[in-house]
Amino acid sequence: MKSILAIALFTSLLIANPLSAKTPKADPERIRAHLTFLADDYLLGRETGSASYEIAARYVASEMQQIGLKPMGDGGSYLQSVPFKQATLDQTSPVFEIIGPKGKEALTFLDDFAIGASVLEAESKVTAPLVFIGYGIEAEPLGHNDYANVDVQGKIVVVLSGKPASFPTEEGAHFNSEKRAAASRHGAVGMISLSSPESEKRFPFARNREYVHIPTMRWVTKAGTPAKTYPNLQNRAGVSIEAGKKLFANSGENLDSIFEKMAKGEPINAIDLKLSAHLAKKSIISDITSPNVVGYLPGSDKKLAAEYVVFSGHLDHIGVANGHHDHGDIDESGETGEKMDTIFNGAMDNASGIAIMLETARLFVQQRKAPKRSIIFLAVTGEEKGLLGSDYFAHNPTAPIENIVANINLDMPLLTFDFKNVVAFGAQHSSLKQTTERALKPLKLSLIDDPWPSQGIFTRSDHYMFVKQGVPSIFLATGQDSFNKEEDGAAAWADFLKHQYHQAGDDLDLPINYTAAARFAQVNYQIGLTVANDRRRPSWNKGNFFGQLFGKTE
Known part of the structure; x- marks a missing residue:
């Protein structure tokens, strides 16, 4: 190079x-x-x-x-200092256990699941029932609401990656980006994203290994809190296709049939997965700053x-x-x-x-x-x-x-x-x-x-x-x-x-x-x-x- x-x-x-x-x-x-x-x-x-x-x-x-150019940053300078909370994941800490009638099954970090650090707390853990809610999208202007008549209060929502193929491209991308906000709004305590054949084309699950050391960041508000965080969502994780199939073992449904519905653009209903999950991790949190650079004519x-x-x-x-x-x-x-x-x-x-x-x-x-x-x-x-x-x-x-x-x-x-x-x-x-x-x-x-x-x-x-x-x-x-x-x-x-x-x-x-x-x-x-x-x-x-x-x- x-x-x-x-x-x-x-x-x-x-x-x-x-x-x-x-x-x-x-x-x-x-x-x-x-x-x-x-x-x-x-x-x-x-x-x-x-x-x-x-x-x-x-x-x-x-x-x-x-x-x-004239300066337009802080104090007559070209730099606008941005305060951040930064969190790095303790690589030895991630835990994902599936809990069912036959006991617990531990998934393997980065083989089966990926998880990021938290800017809110040094130790995050949650144990709760799993409920599958399709794409996890609430989009009233598009006539779509995966949360309609589904109680997710105190539960971990399991959602498909992406959005329905019928959605307009950019409007759909907006609602896809709002999944965490929707889950938080409805009282969920965690979120699990399912890899799909379509998401594998865009971002293969295996590539999570390449990004595991990259820190999580959020800018800090004047009140001193990280912006755009959802404290009630104690943990979020992504799972591979094979690991995702295990979440449906007790549901009477299988993930492949859901993928077929995705491909055909058919409606996808919520499912009580009749399992619980335990998610845990540790994060190392620090305060940093990094500037924007601003000049004007x-x-x-x-x-x-x-x-x-x-x-x-x-x-x-x-x-x-x-x-x-x-x-x-x-x-x-x-x-x-x-x-x-x-x-x-x-x-x-x-x-x-x-x-x-x-x-x-x-x-x-x-x-x-x-x-x-x-x-x-x-x-x-x-x-x-x-x-x-x-x-x-x-x-x-x-x-x-x-x-x-x-x-x-x-x-x-x-x-x-x-x-x-x-x-x-x-x-x-x-x-x-x-x-x-x-x-x-x-x-x-x-x-x-x-x-x-x-x-x-x-x-x-x-x-x-x-x-x-x-x-x-x-x-x-x-x-x-x-x-x-x-x-x-x-x-x-x-x-x-x-x-x-x-x-x-x-x-x-x-x-x-x-x-x-x-x-x-x-x-x-x-x-x-x-x-x-x-x-x-x-x-x-x-x-x-x-x-x-x-x-x-x-």
């Missing part, structure tokens, strides 16, 4: 390639410099709360200052300058596998062999997005006159821990949330091929779709629909925290086609998602196309410029689910 610090290279680039103030053009070498620094081995995967993440944050803050219009367009991207990644790095395989003679790569550099996820955002910011500063609206550039922490930094900013914004008119989010733009179209996840929900299409025309690029509708990507990145505050938002990524006829963009995406995404292979050895990267920065600049100069504030489409749900319809 490459390990080349980019400080000297970047300094030289600052005085090279002067651009016309009238028609600013993105510079691929500046993007290369940013990406090379942020994805370097010495930053050890930019784990939230780590010293290496802090270096990355201060690098971004320094670049914002050098570009000419003031708008030029006397009235519209008080409104803001936010560009966002996450700066963190997932650190080092198993908490260790730079070790080697040892052969039978005791000699150390070729070193294993255990650093999850996150070159595409999301050093690429931050590099594009910084170059986009430079383009705005380079133009002769600032756009009418002000523009915020926000690099957030904790995305890989559950969109935490963006959620903190959305609840503690450094500009009035009601004055934020749009969010353009950059997360994992794949820059390994010469893309000719763009995906804007969520664009169809608001006027931002028309705005994006208008902005792409001069660049001879097209907007395509979500190529992975079953993945529910609209709810899985930082823009969704702005959506939940009523802000029309899009999540931009490179598309599926290439200007180079010898390249298959869809195949490039498929290969990346299978072999590099959240793996050590997402590093600087990827065939990064910096010309395409510059084009993507130009795309973001053009979209942001169009939004910032439009006299009309972006609006949710009439009757739109998200606009109605989060309360800022036009």
Whole structure:
């Protein structure tokens, strides 16, 4: 793997390639410099709360200052400190026992079940009856309620992974993300998620081994409590398909028949599993901080300058596998062999997005006159821990949330091929779709629909925290086609998602196309410029689910 610090290279680039103030053009070498620094081995995967993440944050803050953005963090700085509760799992502590008429059966940690640490208590345990409630979704607008006429008070709910195939993609993804809240609301004391043939395609249960050392985090409210936690849910666990079958042993039903109903889209009824379970674990809890980085360009219009367009991207990644790095395989003679790569550099996820955002910011500063609206550039922490930094900013914004008119989010733009179209996840929900299409025309690029509708990507990145505050938002990524006829963009995406995404292979050895990267920065600049100069504030489409749900319809 490459390990080349980019400080000297970047300094030289600052005085090279002067651009016309009238028609600013993105510079691929500046993007290369940013990406090379942020994805370097010495930053050890930019784990939230780590010293290496802090270096990355201060690098971004320094670049914002050098570009000419004004600070919008704490105390006149570029940094917004985010307080976290962090919990790591005592790997020797997890217990999952099935309790039935014939006694107890212990499941094996990581072979049969996976469980995460708790930010609420050092020791968590619960013993309660099991009740299967289908998907565990309460979605009244979609005419679906798995909790209807089912008493789960004081019980552990057993739920299928995912959502019904009949659900609209993004609305369904929203309700899928609210399962814990629904279980808590109905008085459950625990939750068990069942792997299914469909979930195995998306995330094989065996991959839980790769993430077992990654800490759990929640940002801390002003009252001193971890946000978005559910104290009555004493434990949550996921189980493999084979272990899941054991939970139905006394029910008169079998899991395979339920999977068949899932595949056919048939109704799935609640079942008393006539078993109980005992779940227990120990967690090591600590208090940490990790900053968002915030800078802005003031708008030029006397009235519209008080409104803001936010560009966002996450700066963190997932650190080092198993908490260790730079070790080697040892052969039978005791000699150390070729070193294993255990650093999850996150070159595409999301050093690429931050590099594009910084170059986009430079383009705005380079133009002769600032756009009418002000523009915020926000690099957030904790995305890989559950969109935490963006959620903190959305609840503690450094500009009035009601004055934020749009969010353009950059997360994992794949820059390994010469893309000719763009995906804007969520664009169809608001006027931002028309705005994006208008902005792409001069660049001879097209907007395509979500190529992975079953993945529910609209709810899985930082823009969704702005959506939940009523802000029309899009999540931009490179598309599926290439200007180079010898390249298959869809195949490039498929290969990346299978072999590099959240793996050590997402590093600087990827065939990064910096010309395409510059084009993507130009795309973001053009979209942001169009939004910032439009006299009309972006609006949710009439009757739109998200606009109605989060309360800022036009």
